[in-house]
Amino acid sequence: MRWGRHPVDDATLARAAAHGEQNAFATLFERYRHLVYSIAWKITLNVEDSLDVTQNVFARLAEKIGRYQGRGAFRSWLAAIAANEAVNILRRPPLLVHDGDVMKRSMLK
Numbered sequence: 001m002r003w004g005r006h007p008v009d010d011a012t013l014a015r016a017a018a019h020g021e022q023n024a025f026a027t028l029f030e031r032y033r034h035l036v037y038s039i040a041w042k043i044t045l046n047v048e049d050s051l052d053v054t055q056n057v058f059a060r061l062a063e064k065i066g067r068y069q070g071r072g073a074f075r076s077w078l079a080a081i082a083a084n085e086a087v088n089i090l091r092r093p094p095l096l097v098h099d100g101d102v103m104k105r106s107m108l109k
Helices: 010-018 022-044 047-067 074-091
Strands: 095-098 101-104
Touching (some): 010 022, 010 074, 022 047, 022 074
Antiparallel strands (some): 095 101
């Protein structure tokens, strides 16, 4: 994939995104959104949860992309974040809906 006129590696895009370059972040999103969703689906086996994981991962990435040091592959780093987020989604208490109000199961005790 190209960012501008030249192909750009993930580490360069991550550094640019960390410095506020929105096009660099958008390129990373386009490059990896399917990977993140796929990892989430394989763990959660649920469309809605997989979409939530994907959204959460890229929201976290926007905040913390500066932590990527470039020592390993960006793809692997992002995959680990996605897997951890998917597991966290599975650990949360399920939501129940009663008369249009959303309540956590833990609230019913």
